[in-house]
Amino acid sequence: MKEKLMCSIKVAAAACVIGLTGLTANGAESRTIKIGAIFSQTGPASFLGAPEAKTVQMLADQLNAKGGILGRKVEVIIKDSGGSPEKAVSFAKQLIDEERVLAIIGPSTSGETMQIKPLCEENKMILVSCAAAETIVNPLAKYVFKTPQKDSQAVTWIYNTMKDMGISKIAVLSGNDGFGMAGKKQLEDLASAHSIQIVVNEVYDKGATDLTDILTKVKGTPGVQAVVNWSIVPAQSIIAKNMKQIGLNIPLFQSHGFGNLKYVEQAGVAAEGILFPAGRLLVVDELPDNHPQKQVLAAYKRDYETRFKENVSTFGGHAYDAFMVVIEGVKKARSTDRDKVRDAIEQLKGFVGTAGVFNYSPTDHTGLGLDAFEMLTVKNGKFAIYKK
Amino acid sequence: MVQALQYFFSGITVGSVYAIVAIGFNIIYSATGVLNFAQGEFVMLGGMVAITLASFLPVPVAVAVAVAIVTLFGCGLELVFFRRLRSHSILHMIIITIGLSIVIQELALHVWDEKVRSLPYFTGNEASSVKLLGAALSPQVIWVLGTAAIVVALLQLFYKRTLYGRAMRACSSNPEAAMLVGINTGNMRTAAFGLSAGLGALAGCVISPISMTHYEMGPGLAIKGFAAAVLGGLGNPMAAVVGGLMVGLIEAFSVSVIPSAFKDVAAFAILLAMLFLRPHGLFGRPSGVSVREV
Structure with a gap:
C-alpha cells in the first residue's frame, strides 16, 4: 500500500508542478511523461500483477535517476484491478480520459486485456499487454501490442516435447479464466497436426482449491500418458500435489504461466519433474555468456532481487518488456506524440527483452519467434533447462 | 469400484470442511439468530495465524495458539459489534457480517499479503500418498476427516452433557425463558461467536496444507457452508454435518458424469430443489419452530 500512497503523493506533486509551470510554460504539455499501468496486484492473479507492478515502479525509478527520457521524467500511474475485468475497464477509462497517459501497460490477465482492447483501439490509446492469449493480437488491433510469447508457440513446444517422449494420448485441464480458455482452444486446435489425442x-x-475429483477422472480413463494443465492460478501447484497424492504418476506439463518459483515452493517435492515452456529469465545462470539476452536478463534479475528480496518471475519480465517497449518507442520517435510512438513501436527491430528478441511489424504485434521459448523442468526445487 | 471410492474420499474431504463451516453458521444462528457471513474469514484467519506462528513454533503449538487467538477474535467481534447493536433488526446484523467479512479480508491483505501460503503437511509431504481400501489419498485427508469427526463428537457431548452446552441450547430454543432461569444470554452469545470462530480456525489449519490459505478464500467457503447448513436444516449443528458431506459428495460425483466446470451448478441445483421440496431442510422442523421472527 505504501506504493499506492507514494503514487498519489507523486500525482499530487506532479499536479503542483504542472500548476506552477503552467503559468510560465505554454501549459499544453505536462512536464512528466505519464504512463498508465493496470495490474492485478491482488486477487487470484496476484502472482502476475504484484511482480509486474514492482518491476514497472523499479524501472521508472531507475530511468528517472538517470535523468528520464527526452529530458523529461517518467511518471507511472499503477492501478490495481484485482484481476477483475470490470475494474480494468473503469481504470482504463480513467487513464484515458482523466490522466491522459501516453500509453497503458498491462493488464496482467488475458480476460482483462480482451475487455479493454476495443476501448484502447477506439481512443487511439497505445496498449502493451502483459497477458499471453493469442486473441489479444489476432485479430490485429492497430494500437494493441503484447510482450509475452504466444499460446500457440507454447503449445507447439509442449507437443514437440511429447512427440520426443512418445506421448500421444493426453488429458487437458484448464482454468475457467481468459488465459485458460485461450490455451485450451490452442491445445485443441493444434492437437491433430501433432497427432496428439485429447482423451480427457x-x-x-x-479459485479451485482441490482437484482430486478431476484427476480421479483422469486416472480412471485408460491410456492417458500425460496431463497438460493450462492456468495461471495457484491450482497449478494443487494439481501437482493432488496427482502425486492419488498416485497418478505420469508426466505433468504446464503452460508458460508456471514461470514463478512461488508455484514450485507451494507444490514442494510434488513439483519435481514438471515440464513447461518459458522464457530464459528463469534459467539465466545456465545461459552461455555470449547469449544475446544474457546481459539484459542478468541485470534485471540482480536489480529486482536486491530491491525486493524475492525471486524474479517471467511475469515481472513481461512488464519489463512492456515498459521498455514504450520507452524505446518514445526514444525512437523523439516525441511523445501518441501516433508517432505507436508507429515507432511497430517498427521496433532487434529489441532485446526478457522474453526474447522483439521484432514487431505491421502484421505481428507479438514480435517473438518460436525460439523465445525454452523447455524447462523443475529440479531440486529450482528451474532448469530440460535436456532429453 | 476403486474409482467410486476415490471420488468418495475427494467428496468427503471438501465436504467435511463445508460441514465445519456449516456448524459454525448454526452455532451462531441458533444462539443469536444472525447468519454470520464472515464465517469463512474465521477459516482464513485460522490458517494465516497458524502459518505465521509456525515459522517459529512447532506446528501443533502454532495450531493451538492460532485457534485460541481466533476464538478470542470471534468473542471480540460479538462484544464490539453485535452486543451493542442488539436493538437493531436481524437483517441489519446480517448485513453487518457481510461488511465485516470484507473488512477482515482487507485487513488480512494488509497484515499478510496477496500471496498464497500453506502450513507444512502434518505427516509426510506434498507427494506422500497412502492407500486406503484401494484408493490413494494424501495423509492430510485423514487428518481432515479425523479432526472433523472429533469436532462433531465433542460438540455433541458439549451440547448434550455439559451445563454450559445445555444453557446455550436453552438460549436458542427460548431466550426469554433462559433469561428467567438465570442464564446470562449475552455471555452465551459471546461464547457462541467464540466457539464458532475457534472451530472455523481449526478447519482452516487442517485444510491449509491441501487447499492452501489465501486472504480471499473466505467468501467461497461461506457460501458453500451456508448451502450445507440450509440443506441440513438451519439451527441444527448435526444436520449441518450431513449437509456439508452431501454438498461435497455431490460435487465430487458430479464430475464423473458432467464436465467439472458445472460441479457448482450440480451442488446448487440440488440445494434449490431441496428448498422447493423441503424449505426447512433435510432435518429441520417445518413451520419454522427454530426460525426466529425478526
Whole structure:
C-alpha cells in the first residue's frame, strides 16, 4: 500500500508542478511523461500483477535517476484491478480520459486485456499487454501490442516435447479464466497436426482449491500418458500435489504461466519433474555468456532481487518488456506524440527483452519467434533447462 | 469400484470442511439468530495465524495458539459489534457480517499479503500418498476427516452433557425463558461467536496444507457452508454435518458424469430443489419452530 500512497503523493506533486509551470510554460504539455499501468496486484492473479507492478515502479525509478527520457521524467500511474475485468475497464477509462497517459501497460490477465482492447483501439490509446492469449493480437488491433510469447508457440513446444517422449494420448485441464480458455482452444486446435489425442478435457474454477475429483477422472480413463494443465492460478501447484497424492504418476506439463518459483515452493517435492515452456529469465545462470539476452536478463534479475528480496518471475519480465517497449518507442520517435510512438513501436527491430528478441511489424504485434521459448523442468526445487 | 471410492474420499474431504463451516453458521444462528457471513474469514484467519506462528513454533503449538487467538477474535467481534447493536433488526446484523467479512479480508491483505501460503503437511509431504481400501489419498485427508469427526463428537457431548452446552441450547430454543432461569444470554452469545470462530480456525489449519490459505478464500467457503447448513436444516449443528458431506459428495460425483466446470451448478441445483421440496431442510422442523421472527 505504501506504493499506492507514494503514487498519489507523486500525482499530487506532479499536479503542483504542472500548476506552477503552467503559468510560465505554454501549459499544453505536462512536464512528466505519464504512463498508465493496470495490474492485478491482488486477487487470484496476484502472482502476475504484484511482480509486474514492482518491476514497472523499479524501472521508472531507475530511468528517472538517470535523468528520464527526452529530458523529461517518467511518471507511472499503477492501478490495481484485482484481476477483475470490470475494474480494468473503469481504470482504463480513467487513464484515458482523466490522466491522459501516453500509453497503458498491462493488464496482467488475458480476460482483462480482451475487455479493454476495443476501448484502447477506439481512443487511439497505445496498449502493451502483459497477458499471453493469442486473441489479444489476432485479430490485429492497430494500437494493441503484447510482450509475452504466444499460446500457440507454447503449445507447439509442449507437443514437440511429447512427440520426443512418445506421448500421444493426453488429458487437458484448464482454468475457467481468459488465459485458460485461450490455451485450451490452442491445445485443441493444434492437437491433430501433432497427432496428439485429447482423451480427457476438463475445465475447473479459477479459485479451485482441490482437484482430486478431476484427476480421479483422469486416472480412471485408460491410456492417458500425460496431463497438460493450462492456468495461471495457484491450482497449478494443487494439481501437482493432488496427482502425486492419488498416485497418478505420469508426466505433468504446464503452460508458460508456471514461470514463478512461488508455484514450485507451494507444490514442494510434488513439483519435481514438471515440464513447461518459458522464457530464459528463469534459467539465466545456465545461459552461455555470449547469449544475446544474457546481459539484459542478468541485470534485471540482480536489480529486482536486491530491491525486493524475492525471486524474479517471467511475469515481472513481461512488464519489463512492456515498459521498455514504450520507452524505446518514445526514444525512437523523439516525441511523445501518441501516433508517432505507436508507429515507432511497430517498427521496433532487434529489441532485446526478457522474453526474447522483439521484432514487431505491421502484421505481428507479438514480435517473438518460436525460439523465445525454452523447455524447462523443475529440479531440486529450482528451474532448469530440460535436456532429453 | 476403486474409482467410486476415490471420488468418495475427494467428496468427503471438501465436504467435511463445508460441514465445519456449516456448524459454525448454526452455532451462531441458533444462539443469536444472525447468519454470520464472515464465517469463512474465521477459516482464513485460522490458517494465516497458524502459518505465521509456525515459522517459529512447532506446528501443533502454532495450531493451538492460532485457534485460541481466533476464538478470542470471534468473542471480540460479538462484544464490539453485535452486543451493542442488539436493538437493531436481524437483517441489519446480517448485513453487518457481510461488511465485516470484507473488512477482515482487507485487513488480512494488509497484515499478510496477496500471496498464497500453506502450513507444512502434518505427516509426510506434498507427494506422500497412502492407500486406503484401494484408493490413494494424501495423509492430510485423514487428518481432515479425523479432526472433523472429533469436532462433531465433542460438540455433541458439549451440547448434550455439559451445563454450559445445555444453557446455550436453552438460549436458542427460548431466550426469554433462559433469561428467567438465570442464564446470562449475552455471555452465551459471546461464547457462541467464540466457539464458532475457534472451530472455523481449526478447519482452516487442517485444510491449509491441501487447499492452501489465501486472504480471499473466505467468501467461497461461506457460501458453500451456508448451502450445507440450509440443506441440513438451519439451527441444527448435526444436520449441518450431513449437509456439508452431501454438498461435497455431490460435487465430487458430479464430475464423473458432467464436465467439472458445472460441479457448482450440480451442488446448487440440488440445494434449490431441496428448498422447493423441503424449505426447512433435510432435518429441520417445518413451520419454522427454530426460525426466529425478526
